[in-house]
Amino acid sequence: MTVISAPTAPRRTWKNTALGRFFSSPRSVLGAGLLTLFVLLALLAPVLTPYRPNSMEFDAFMGFSAQHPLGTTALGQDIFAQFVYGARLTLLVGFVAGLIATFLSVTFGLAAAYFGGRIDEAINTLINVFLVLPGLPLIIVAAAFIRGGGVWPVILVIGLTGWAFGARVLRSQALALRERDFIAAAVVSGEGALRIIFVEMLPNMAGLIAANFFGAALYAVLSEAALSFIGVGDVSQVTWGTMLYWAQAKGALLQGAWWWVALPGLSIALLGTSFAFLNFAVDEISNPRLAGGRLNLPSRVPAAVAAPVAGDALLSITGLDVGYAAPTGVVRAVRDVTLDVQPGELLGVAGESGCGKSTLAFAATRLLDPPGGVLGGSVRLAGRDLLALSPEELRRVRWKEFSIVFQASMNVLNPVLTIREQVYDAMQAHGVTDRDRLNTRARELFDLVGIQTSYLDAYPHQLSGGMKQRVVIAIALALEPKLIVMDEPTTALDVVVQRQILQEINAVRKRLGISIIFITHDLSLLVEMSDRVAIMYAGEVVELAPAHRLYAHPAHPYTQQLMNSFPPMTGPRTRRSGIPGRPPSLSAEIIGCPFFERCNTRMPGVCDVQPLQTFPVAENQTAACFLYDPAVPAAVKESAVKDSADRAGVVRAGAVRDSQTVLATRPRPSSPGGES
Amino acid sequence: MIQPEAAISTDPEAVPHTLEIVGLRKVFGARGNAGGVVAVNDVSFSIARGEVLGLVGESGSGKSTIARLIAHLHTPTAGEIRVNGQPVPARLRGAALRHFRRQVQMIFQDPYASLNPLHPVRYTLSRPLKIHRLSRGTMDAQIGALLERVGLAPASTYASKRSFELSGGQRQRVGIARALAASPDLILADEPTSALDVSIRLDVMNLMLDLKDQEGLSMLFITHDLAGARYMSDRVAVLYAGTLVEIGPATEVIDRPQHPYTQLLKSAAPKPDAGLVPEEIAARGEVPDLKALPPGCPFEPRCPHAMPECRSGLPQMYDVGHGHTARCLLHDPAIRLNRGGAVGAG
Amino acid sequence: MLYLLRKLGIFVFTLWVAATLNFILPRLVPGDPVSVMLAKYQGRLDPSAVDALKIAYGLNDLGSPVAQYFSYLGNLVRGDFGRSISLFPTPVIDVVLRGLPYTLGLVGITTILSFLLGSALGLYSGWRRGRAGADAVVPAALFLNSMPYFWFGLLLLYVFAFQLKWFPLSGALDPFPGDAFSVGWWGSLARHAVLPVLTILVTSVGGWLITMRNNVISVASEDYLAFARAKGLSERRIVNRYVLRNALLPSFTAFGMSLGFVVGGSILTEIVFSYPGLGYYLYQSVTNLDYPLMQAIFFFIALAVLLANLLVDLLNLILDPRIREGRV
Numbered sequence A: 001m002t003v004i005s006a007p008t009a010p011r012r013t014w015k016n017t018a019l020g021r022f023f024s025s026p027r028s029v030l031g032a033g034l035l036t037l038f039v040l041l042a043l044l045a046p047v048l049t050p051y052r053p054n055s056m057e058f059d060a061f062m063g064f065s066a067q068h069p070l071g072t073t074a075l076g077q078d079i080f081a082q083f084v085y086g087a088r089l090t091l092l093v094g095f096v097a098g099l100i101a102t103f104l105s106v107t108f109g110l111a112a113a114y115f116g117g118r119i120d121e122a123i124n125t126l127i128n129v130f131l132v133l134p135g136l137p138l139i140i141v142a143a144a145f146i147r148g149g150g151v152w153p154v155i156l157v158i159g160l161t162g163w164a165f166g167a168r169v170l171r172s173q174a175l176a177l178r179e180r181d182f183i184a185a186a187v188v189s190g191e192g193a194l195r196i197i198f199v200e201m202l203p204n205m206a207g208l209i210a211a212n213f214f215g216a217a218l219y220a221v222l223s224e225a226a227l228s229f230i231g232v233g234d235v236s237q238v239t240w241g242t243m244l245y246w247a248q249a250k251g252a253l254l255q256g257a258w259w260w261v262a263l264p265g266l267s268i269a270l271l272g273t274s275f276a277f278l279n280f281a282v283d284e285i286s287n288p289r290l291a292g293g294r295l296n297l298p299s300r301v302p303a304a305v306a307a308p309v310a311g312d313a314l315l316s317i318t319g320l321d322v323g324y325a326a327p328t329g330v331v332r333a334v335r336d337v338t339l340d341v342q343p344g345e346l347l348g349v350a351g352e353s354g355c356g357k358s359t360l361a362f363a364a365t366r367l368l369d370p371p372g373g374v375l376g377g378s379v380r381l382a383g384r385d386l387l388a389l390s391p392e393e394l395r396r397v398r399w400k401e402f403s404i405v406f407q408a409s410m411n412v413l414n415p416v417l418t419i420r421e422q423v424y425d426a427m428q429a430h431g432v433t434d435r436d437r438l439n440t441r442a443r444e445l446f447d448l449v450g451i452q453t454s455y456l457d458a459y460p461h462q463l464s465g466g467m468k469q470r471v472v473i474a475i476a477l478a479l480e481p482k483l484i485v486m487d488e489p490t491t492a493l494d495v496v497v498q499r500q501i502l503q504e505i506n507a508v509r510k511r512l513g514i515s516i517i518f519i520t521h522d523l524s525l526l527v528e529m530s531d532r533v534a535i536m537y538a539g540e541v542v543e544l545a546p547a548h549r550l551y552a553h554p555a556h557p558y559t560q561q562l563m564n565s566f567p568p569m570t571g572p573r574t575r576r577s578g579i580p581g582r583p584p585s586l587s588a589e590i591i592g593c594p595f596f597e598r599c600n601t602r603m604p605g606v607c608d609v610q611p612l613q614t615f616p617v618a619e620n621q622t623a624a625c626f627l628y629d630p631a632v633p634a635a636v637k638e639s640a641v642k643d644s645a646d647r648a649g650v651v652r653a654g655a656v657r658d659s660q661t662v663l664a665t666r667p668r669p670s671s672p673g674g675e676s
Numbered sequence B: 001m002i003q004p005e006a007a008i009s010t011d012p013e014a015v016p017h018t019l020e021i022v023g024l025r026k027v028f029g030a031r032g033n034a035g036g037v038v039a040v041n042d043v044s045f046s047i048a049r050g051e052v053l054g055l056v057g058e059s060g061s062g063k064s065t066i067a068r069l070i071a072h073l074h075t076p077t078a079g080e081i082r083v084n085g086q087p088v089p090a091r092l093r094g095a096a097l098r099h100f101r102r103q104v105q106m107i108f109q110d111p112y113a114s115l116n117p118l119h120p121v122r123y124t125l126s127r128p129l130k131i132h133r134l135s136r137g138t139m140d141a142q143i144g145a146l147l148e149r150v151g152l153a154p155a156s157t158y159a160s161k162r163s164f165e166l167s168g169g170q171r172q173r174v175g176i177a178r179a180l181a182a183s184p185d186l187i188l189a190d191e192p193t194s195a196l197d198v199s200i201r202l203d204v205m206n207l208m209l210d211l212k213d214q215e216g217l218s219m220l221f222i223t224h225d226l227a228g229a230r231y232m233s234d235r236v237a238v239l240y241a242g243t244l245v246e247i248g249p250a251t252e253v254i255d256r257p258q259h260p261y262t263q264l265l266k267s268a269a270p271k272p273d274a275g276l277v278p279e280e281i282a283a284r285g286e287v288p289d290l291k292a293l294p295p296g297c298p299f300e301p302r303c304p305h306a307m308p309e310c311r312s313g314l315p316q317m318y319d320v321g322h323g324h325t326a327r328c329l330l331h332d333p334a335i336r337l338n339r340g341g342a343v344g345a346g
Numbered sequence C: 001m002l003y004l005l006r007k008l009g010i011f012v013f014t015l016w017v018a019a020t021l022n023f024i025l026p027r028l029v030p031g032d033p034v035s036v037m038l039a040k041y042q043g044r045l046d047p048s049a050v051d052a053l054k055i056a057y058g059l060n061d062l063g064s065p066v067a068q069y070f071s072y073l074g075n076l077v078r079g080d081f082g083r084s085i086s087l088f089p090t091p092v093i094d095v096v097l098r099g100l101p102y103t104l105g106l107v108g109i110t111t112i113l114s115f116l117l118g119s120a121l122g123l124y125s126g127w128r129r130g131r132a133g134a135d136a137v138v139p140a141a142l143f144l145n146s147m148p149y150f151w152f153g154l155l156l157l158y159v160f161a162f163q164l165k166w167f168p169l170s171g172a173l174d175p176f177p178g179d180a181f182s183v184g185w186w187g188s189l190a191r192h193a194v195l196p197v198l199t200i201l202v203t204s205v206g207g208w209l210i211t212m213r214n215n216v217i218s219v220a221s222e223d224y225l226a227f228a229r230a231k232g233l234s235e236r237r238i239v240n241r242y243v244l245r246n247a248l249l250p251s252f253t254a255f256g257m258s259l260g261f262v263v264g265g266s267i268l269t270e271i272v273f274s275y276p277g278l279g280y281y282l283y284q285s286v287t288n289l290d291y292p293l294m295q296a297i298f299f300f301i302a303l304a305v306l307l308a309n310l311l312v313d314l315l316n317l318i319l320d321p322r323i324r325e326g327r328v
C-alpha cells in the first residue's frame, strides 16, 4: 500500500518562491552585486582609463599619482588600466569556459539519464574518469602543448576538462526526474524524445544548471589564474592571472609594489566569491533544506486557566495552539485543542491529511522543530507540565514516560548502525548500561512484537517495511512508558501487515496497560480498535466520542459524511458521494465553523458568523457543531437537516458534474445527512 | 478446469475485447538467463468494451508493471497484448505508435508527481490534442470542454493554473482530463485514488464511473483496496507476487473469495461497515522474494491450507462457477475428493 | 566483493586513460615537440640527449602510431619514463622519486588535516545553524575557497618571510641542515613547511567546511534524527553516532572526487615556495619544455590521486553497511 501524503507547504506562487527567496538572502544580493560591479568595470574600461593596458610608455614602478592611480608596472604599463581591461578577459574566461563546461555537463547528464542502459553506463564511466583525473596538472600538461593563440585555447581546455563534476550532479537529478510520473505521462501522451528532454525535463533542472554554471565559472577563473601564473597559455594577454604572472616575474613584491600583486589576486578572490555566493544561493532555492532563514513566531501564552488537575487523566492537553511561521504568515495548524487520555486507553485521532494530526502529536511530545512552535495552551503528563520542562529534564522523561512512533517509520532507523545498537541506545540513554540486561530486554522486546531475535544484528536496510515498523514499536516499548503516541504507524504498509501489527499493538497494550494515542487518516480502522475517537478538521477537534458511539451515532456532519465516504465491503453496491470541496487554508483566520463550506447541514447566519464552541451531544460525546447548540432555535436546525439532501446536490455540482444520469442505472444513494 | 482467458474471442462474430493480454511476463534486471525480479509472471486476462476490471494486490505484486507493460512503457519479456483485437508489436514507432497512444491512455497514482510543475493545465491538456491532431473547434474551447467534463468548472480559471496551485483531487481530475483528451478506448488507472484523501476519493471514483458510462470506455482500475475495487469494477482480478490468483465478477470475488490469499486480504482489510469487531487474521511470513519465487504456488509458504501438492508446480486456474476462477488446488476435483470434500476455502 | 572489483576496474581504466592522454597530447600538437625542444636547447643538447628524445617520442623507428603506443605502454609498465631533458641525463624516474616524498609529506598531510579541520568546522556550522557564529563561517569559507592558492601563498611569503623574516623564503630544507633525521634537520624541515602548510590549509579548508555543513543539514532533517532526539539520547551521542557517521559518508566521497583539484592547487603552492616536490618539478618541466618529465609527473600525480580514491572507497566500504551489501 503506498499512500503518499500531500506536500504540506503552504500555497505560494512560483515566482514568489524562487525570485523572492533569491533576493531575500543577503548572500545572493551580495553575490549579484559584486558580479554586476565587475561586469560594469569591464564594460566601462575605456571610460575609466585613458590608457591602453599594454602600452609601455611610462616609467617603471611609479607610485600612486593622479595620472596613475595605481602606479605603473615594471614594464611601464598603467596598473589601473591593466586591472580594468584585465577584468574583460577574466570575465570572458569565466563565462565562456563556464558555459562550455555547463553545456557539456547538461548534455552528458541528460543523455545518460534519458537513454539509460549502455549509454548511461558509458557516460557514467567517462564522468568518473574525468572526476578523478587531477584537473590542473592535466590542464597544465594540455596547455603546455598549446603555444600562443590568445585566451581561446585556454578557455577551451578549461571548458573541456571542467564538466565532469556538474555532469555527475545533473545526471543524478535527471535520473530522478526520468522516474517521475509526469515523464511517463508525457510518453503516454505520445510526446517525442526531444520534447520530453527539452520541454519536460530541462526546465525542471534550471536551478541546478544555474548553480552548476556558477560553480564551473569559479573553477574556470581560478584555473585561468593558475595557468597564467605559471606562464602556460598566452601571457601577452592582459588578464588578472597574467598580471600576477608579470608581477611575480618582475619581482613586484621585492620592489615594494605589493598592490600590483594584491589587487588582481583579491579581485579574483572576490569574483570567485560572488560566483560561489550565487551558486550557494541558487542551491538553497532548489534545495530549501539548506536555507537557514528563521522566521519568528509569537511566544507561547500559557493556558488561561491552570489546567484542572484532571482526576485520573494520564495526559491532558488544554487549549493547545500550534503554528508554523511561513513567509505568508502564521499557519495555525492546531487550534485550541483540548483532549485527555486515560490510563490504559487507546485514543484514536482521525482526520484528512493536513488537518494537524502530526502537528498535534509533535507539539504534545515537544518534538516540534522550527518553524513550528506552540502558541498557547498546556500539555500535562501525569500532572507535569511538559511544555515547561528544561531541555535536560525533557531528555530524561522522554521515552521513559512517553514514546513516539513516527509516520515515516521506514526512515527512522539510522542506516549505519545495527538494529541492536539502536534498541540499546534508547535504554542506555536512560541509565540501563549492563550488557546482559540490555541483551535480555532486547530479546524480550523482539519476542513481544514478533520478530526473530537474529534480526538484532541486522542493519535497517536488510528488513522489510513491516519488520522495521515492528522494530520501532519494540524500541518504543523498551522502557515501558505510560504513553505511546503513534502517528500513522501503519499507513505505508500493506493491509495484511497492517493488520498483523495492529493485532500486536493491541495485545501489547492489553498486557502492559499502556495508553496509546493512535493517529491515522483511516477512520474505518480507528473505529475498530480505539476506545475513544477524536475527529480533527482544520486544526480543531470537531468531535470526540467513544468508538462505539461514534460508529453508531456520529454527531458532527463531517464525521457523518466521512463515515459515508468509505465504499462498503458488503451489501448492495450503491453510489455514494464523498465530501465536496476542500478544507480551508490554515493560514487564514477562520470565522465560525471551518467545515461550513462543505457541510450539508449548515445553517447560514449561524455557523459562519458565531465563534465555534464545543457542545455536549450525549454522555462522553462532544461535537463542535451548532446543531448541538441549545441557543440555536430548533426550527433553524430542522430546516437545515431537512434541506440537506437538496443542498448537497447543489454544493456537489461545483465539484462533480451532475451524476443523475448514471445514478438512474444504479441504486440511489442513501442521504448522507439522514443517518444521525 | 478450463482456462477461460485462453478461450476468449474465438467467436469471430463477437466484438473484439478492448484489451486482451495472454501469458504476459516481465523480468527486471535479468543478466542472461539468470536472476532478475519476476515482477509479472504469466498473466492473462481481458477487458470487454465498456467494462471496468479491478486489479487488486499488495504493493510490489506487479500491478503497476502490468499497466506499464500495456501502456508500452516497458517491453514484455514474454506474452502478447492485443488492443481491439490487434496484437501490439514489441517495437512500435511513428504512426503506429501514435495510433496506439490514442487508444490506450493512463492515469497515474500520485497527482503530485504526474503533472509537470512548470506547465499550466492548458499546456498539459493541449499536448495530446496537438499530437493526435484532434481538432473539434478551437484549442481553448476543447480544453474548456475537457475541464468541464472532469468537473473543473469554470474552466477558464483552471486552465491557467499550475499543478501546485491545485488540490490533490483537482490535480487528479486534470490527470483524468489529460487521459480523456485523446479519446481513448482503454484507460489504465494506476491507483488513481490512493494518494487522495478519503473524503475526495469517492468523488474521483464517481467521476471515472460517469465517464465510463458516458463514453463506453474500458478501464483497468488498479488498487490495493478491496472495497474500492468492489465499488468501481465489474470484474476483479487478484494478483499475488506477479501471479494472477483469482478473477471473476466483482461481487463474486470479493463477497465470496475462493483463493486463500484473497480471503486473507479480505479479512485484513478495515471494514467500516462490519462494526467494532476486529477480525483476527492468521497469516505467517511476508511476500516472497521475487528473485527466488517458490517453485509451486507463490502463496504456499504463507497459506493456512498448504498441502505438499502445492509445492509441485504452479496450480492452474480452476473454474468455481459464475465466471469466477481461482488458482488453488483446493478447487481441484481430485484433491477435493481426497480431502473429503471439505474445501477450506470459505 | 562486486563493489571493490568495480572500483578496482575504474582505477585501472582511469589510469589507462591518464597514460593514453599522456601519449596522445604531444601528438595532437601541430609540429613535433622534439623539434620545439631542439630549437630551445639549440647547441646545448648533446647528441645522446637528442637520441634519447627521439626514442622517447618514437621518432627514431618511425613505427606505426599503434606500435609506438604499445611500446610506450610497455615502458610505463616497466617504470621506464625515459630521461629528463632539462636535467639530462638523469632518468625521469629519479627526479620523480626525489620530489615525491616532499609532495606526499606536504600535500598529503595538509590535505588530510584540512579535510579533518574543515569537516569539524562544517559539523559545528551545520549543527549549530542559526547561531551567528555558525552562520558567519559560511561566507568566510566561500571567500577563502575562492582565493587563488598561489596568490595567498605569495602574500604569506611577502609578509612573513620577506618583511618579518620569520620563515625562510624558499626550499624544503636549509642548505646544510645537518644529518638527515637529526633534530636540527627536522627543525629546518618544519620551519620551511610552515608557510606552505598554512597556505594549503587556509585555502582548502573552506571547501570541506561547506561540503560537511550541507551534509549535516541534510542529515539533520532526516527522520532518524528526530527519532534519536525523541528517544532522549544525549546531544553528544546524537552528534557522534547519528550526525557525524551519516554526514561523513558523502563527505568522504566528495573528498575523493575533489582530490584531483586540491592536488592541483597544492602544486602551485610548491611553486610559490620553491618547495622541491612534484609540483615544483612539473613547473620546471613546463618552463623548460621538458616533456618527458612533465608527462611522468602527470602520470604519478594521477596515480597518487587514484590510489587515494581507492582508499576512500575502501573506507566507505568499512563505514557504510549498505555498500557492504552491494546496495549502492
Ligand SMILES: Nc1ncnc2c1ncn2[C@@H]1O[C@H](COP(=O)(O)OP(=O)(O)O)[C@@H](O)[C@H]1O
Residues within 6 Å of the ligand: A008, A009, A010, A324, A325, A326, A331, A333, A351, A352, A353, A354, A355, A356, A357, A358, A359, A360, A371, A372, A586
Ligand atoms: N514546516 C511547516 N511549515 C509550514 N506549515 C506547515 C509545516 N508543517 C506542516 N505545516 C502545515 O500544518 C498543517 C498540518 O500539518 P500536519 O500536522 O502534518 O497534518 P497531518 O499530520 O494531519 O497530515 C498543514 O496544513 C501543513 O500545511
Ligand SMILES: Nc1ncnc2c1ncn2[C@@H]1O[C@H](COP(=O)(O)OP(=O)(O)O)[C@@H](O)[C@H]1O
Residues within 6 Å of the ligand: B028, B029, B037, B038, B039, B057, B058, B059, B060, B061, B062, B063, B064, B065, B066, B290
Ligand atoms: N523499473 C524497474 N526495475 C526493476 N524492478 C522493478 C521496476 N519496476 C518495478 N520493479 C519491481 O517489480 C515488482 C513489482 O512492482 P510494481 O509493479 O510497481 O508493483 P505494484 O504496482 O503492485 O506495487 C517490485 O518488486 C518492484 O521492485
Ligand SMILES: [Mg+2]
Residues within 6 Å of the ligand: A357, A358, A359, A407, A487, A488
Ligand atoms: Mg501527518
Ligand SMILES: [Mg+2]
Residues within 6 Å of the ligand: B060, B063, B064, B065, B191
Ligand atoms: Mg504500483
